[in-house]
Amino acid sequence: MSTVLDPATETPPTEAAGGTPPARRARSKGRFASLPLVLVVAFLVLVPAGFILLASVSSDVPRPGNFSFSLTLRNFKVLAEGGLLGAAGNSVLMAAGATVLALLIGGSLAFICARTDTPLRRLVFLSGMMPLFLPSYVGALSWAVLGSPGSGLLNVALHDLGLGVRVDVYSLPGVTMVMAMYYAPYAFLLIHGAMSLMNPDLEDAAGVHGGSTWRTIRSVTVPLALPAILGSGLLIFIHVLENFPVAQVLATPGQIDTLPTFIYRLINTTPSRGNEAAVVSVVLVAAVVVMTLVQRRILARRSYTTVSGKGVKARVLPLGSLRLPALALAFAYFMMSMVLPLSALLLTAVRTSPYMQSFSALGRPGAVDFSSFAQALSSDVFAKATANSVIVAVAAALAGTALAFILGYTVYRTKLSARGTLEAISMVPLAIPAVVLGIGLLWTWLVMPVPVYGTLWVLVIGFVAIQLPQGFRGIAAAIQATDRDLEDSAVLLGARRIRAISAVTVPLLRVSISSTFLLLMMLSMREITVPLFLYTNDTRILSIAIYDQFENGGALRSAAALALMYCLLMFVLSLLPRLLGARGSAGRL
CATH class of the missing domain: 1.10.3720.10 (MetI-like)
Known part of the structure; x- marks a missing residue:
């Protein structure tokens, strides 16, 4: 006599025998496979943010040997200070006007x-x-x-x-x-x-x-x-x-x-009033998040699609007599944003006297001297800061690009259960102002029992953390635009997945990977807010060296010369993608 089991109550043989269904085993394995990556990204981003949040409700700031969980709300009194209200008003007025x-x-x-x-x-x-x-x-x-x-x-x-x-x-x-x-x-x-x-x-x-x-x-x-x-x-x-x-x-x-x-x-x-600074930081982060949500809600109310499958070409409007004034507007902006500032730096670097009552003074003998460039080039400050900048920028770009590729591949090429979590955490630094993240990184690496504070490694870690969204988006867009059929074909022909990725996927994405690397390197070269909290005298980079010398009025000439050489270096870096692209195109012909 056979017994018919109800499908709703039937127990599969593997479960009845105490086994685990294959689908459940696969989900469990996928969950644990993504755990190390989740921990790395969370440690880079969420731990510094967590230290800020903890400090805002604690009686002490995190520091070595003084990691306290004594909670208090007294820090929030800073929100009623007149100075903070004035600073908030100035920030809003400045941001609104500048926008x-x-x-x-x-x-x-x-x-x-x-x-x-x-x-x-x-x-x-x-x-x-x-x-x-x-x-x-x-x-x-x-x-x-x-x-x-x-x-x-x-x-x-x-x-x-x-x-x-x-x-x-x-x-x-x-x-x-x-x-x-x-x-x-x-x-x-x-x-x-x-x-x-x-x-x-x-x-x-x-x-x-x-x-x-x-x-x-x-x-x-x-x-x-x-x-x-x-x-x-x-x-x-x-x-x-x-x-x-x-x-x-x-x-x-x-x-x-x-x-x-x-x-x-x-x-x-x-x-130091670090706990009160943490309270203000939390409020600033909350304001950024609220503004982002409001913008998304406004745009969600209407459709703005105008480009369909039919080819389009934007309509050219004749300006008539306004053509030359329009060109003059662009020229005036270029003069104010580039020509005047660079000219001011050049004049400051070559004039021998920091005080000038009239431009006619530049015609006097000895009023102009270009030796400041030679002095800046031969100075220990320039040599050490440039070396530190290059080491940190290259290391941060390499680490950031590698992490961005792993994240992008995991999120858009695998079925791991933590994909959404990884993408969400990777974008968190966009909502955290650099000054806030810098404080969090400072407290994190002061407390952690890893001797990286006071070394260039802490700057590399800080740059990777703050630039994670830019790197992730650059690589992820390229991965989404690339078909995975060639990679899967290599696997079907017997190659291991890692071998297929290195031999097929990475070469296909070489332009996007190199562009992301160069972008992260440039961002690391120009970043100043985060390293301002993490640097020491032995780990100063170019941006910090320029800032320090401008703060010291006696070194104004040297600072201006250093800033001009720094701008030249940034301009050369900005041309690298075009130069490398041209060389790559020539090599394929």
Whole structure:
């Protein structure tokens, strides 16, 4: 007599015998296989963030031999301080003003370059993106030389011209202007991309129904570019809100506090108020997260799709008599963001006297001397800082690229259960301001029983952590765009998976991998906020050396010469992708 089992209650033979189903074993194995990678990424990002959160509700900051869990809410009294409220107000005003101004500059240049018949549009494109190659804090230092209310070069020139106008870059409008100039390229690149791909059908329809050119731009073109405008606006607002070096160089001399400078001062005051700095840091992170969520909700309400399977070409609008003024706008921006700052650095490096009442003084014998470049090149500071910068940048780029590849491959080429967790953790540094993450990294490596603090390794770890989102996104996009059939074919022919990855997948992604490496290396070369918390006298890098020498007024000439050589190095690095690409193309011919 046979017994029919109910499928809902039937126990599989493997389970009845105490075994584990194959599917469950596979899920368990996948869960444990991804655990080491999850732990590494979490340790890089979440542990420093956790130390910030713990310090905000503790009575002591984390330090060697004093790791306490005594909880308290007294630290939150700092939120009621007048100084913090003033710093928050200044930060919001500065971020809002810089965002609006950067969107106007970058958006106008993007529109001129992508949608109009303005002559020399390639030069307009270069004008819009060139400030990316000049670190914002070097631009701030240059504008401190140009726009100091006492002896700034612009004020000297205005005095020579007999004009009663004075420039004060140490004011809230001055800092806002400098921030906007060096973040306008973010708006330019994003909006230019959106306008270049825009379907002209809707604009043509507006014209058919009687809309003028400017009304069509206002009612059709700008609304269609809204995702790029809002995206770049949010990006600029967050970057300005969390920017420490520009605010420290330009706002602090004018006795203007911002949230990052307020946090930095709490850390460096005597006695240190690290717990209260952690509270302000948590509030700053929360504000960044809220703004990101609000932007996503706004964009989710409408559809902005205009590009379909049909090929499109953006409509070119004739500007008529405004063609030359549009070109002049791009030229003026290039002058203010690149030519004037670099000229100020050059003049500061070659003039023998730090004080100059008139430009006519430059014609006197001995007023100009180029020996500062030779002195900077032969100095121990330059040699050691350059060596440290190259070692740290290359090591951080190698480690960051390797980790980004492993993460991208795990998330988009495997079925491991922790894929979503890995992707989420990898993007966390975007929501943590650099000044906050720098403090967290400092406390982490002071407490950890690993002797890396005081070495170059702690800088490498810090750079890998803060640049994880950029590396991950660069590699992940390439992996998503590459078919895995060739890799699977190699496995079917007998190759191990690791062999297939190294012999097939990596060569296919070599352009993206090399581009990610160069991007991370450049970001490491220009980073200043995180190393400001982690460096020692033996581990100074170029960005810190320049900052320190500018803070020391007696070394102004040397600092300017060092900054110019640093800018030249950054420019050469920016050309490497094009040079390597050209060489690779020549090799394939």
